[in-house]
Amino acid sequence: MDDTFKWTDTEEIGLRLSEQFPDRDPLSVRFTELRGLVESLPGFAPEPGHNVNEQILEAIQVAWHEEAEDAKSGAGDDDGPGYSPPTPYRPD
DSSP states (O other), X not given: OOOOBOTTOHHHHHHHHHHHOTTSOGGGSOHHHHHHHHHHSTTBOOOTTOOOOHHHHXXXXXXXXXXXXXXXXXXXXXXXOOOOXXXXXXXX
């Protein structure tokens, strides 16, 4: 299994940034710093000739922000009671 990822793997990068930097506010990170943080992640292997641009960095920042918010709220944890509809389904 290949454990590397590239610039266009924005969701994977967001997850890894959230794990690597749990106390950072993704929305306060400048793109120049974000680029360095991504390049420092273990497993990051950019494709030759594929440059990063502002659109990719913005997508990474959004993915990181969403991961951070999920971590704060506990989303994805199966420890809670789950969804319960306000009115149970009753067949006619």
